[in-house]
Amino acid sequence: MYFLTTAPDVVIISNMNAELMLSEYHIISEDAFVEIVIWRLTTPIAGCRHLFKYRLAFIVNEQCVFRYDNETGKGDHKHIGKNELPYIFTTPQALLDNFWKDVDNWRY
Numbered sequence: 001m002y003f004l005t006t007a008p009d010v011v012i013i014s015n016m017n018a019e020l021m022l023s024e025y026h027i028i029s030e031d032a033f034v035e036i037v038i039w040r041l042t043t044p045i046a047g048c049r050h051l052f053k054y055r056l057a058f059i060v061n062e063q064c065v066f067r068y069d070n071e072t073g074k075g076d077h078k079h080i081g082k083n084e085l086p087y088i089f090t091t092p093q094a095l096l097d098n099f100w101k102d103v104d105n106w107r108y
Contacts, residue, residue, distance in 0.1 A: 017042045018053060021092065032060040034103060038092055047075030050089055056099045058106065065106060068099055 018039040026034040038054040045053055048070050057067040068078045068087055076089040089095060 021052075028058075028103070028107070032058070032107075034058050036096070036099070038095075045070065045072045047071075047073050048089070052089070052092055052095075054092075054095060056095070058099075058103050066102060068095065 018041050020037075021040050022036055022038040024034075024036045026036075028034060034057065036054075036056045038052060038056075041051045041053055044051060053070060055067060055069040058065045064079065066078060066080045068076075070076045070089070076087045077084050078087045079085075087098075
């Protein structure tokens with residue numbers, strides 16, 4: 001069974017001009033998985049200065065352990081459990097590197 005990693009109201013608006021760059025699902029263990037989705041936009045979303053919309057989530061036992069995203073109006077941030085912290089976005093590659101580093105640190 002698969003679960004959404006974001007609330008139903010946190011989505012790309014269907015008329016937003018976006019190109020899907022990356023959409024991956026990785027099974028980490030019997031009870032853990034990673035979902036990564038990154039879009040390239042033609043204009044920044046409210047709260048961001050870059051041209052990317054993203055969500056990267058690490059789920060364990062059907063609970064979101066942490067998630068990086070940039071909801072419209074909130075800008076770049078990450079959720080760790082119930083806490084929301086600012087995230088400084090530089091590049092998509094740095095985003096992926098930071099996310100996977102957090103996954104590795106949590107697992108080991």
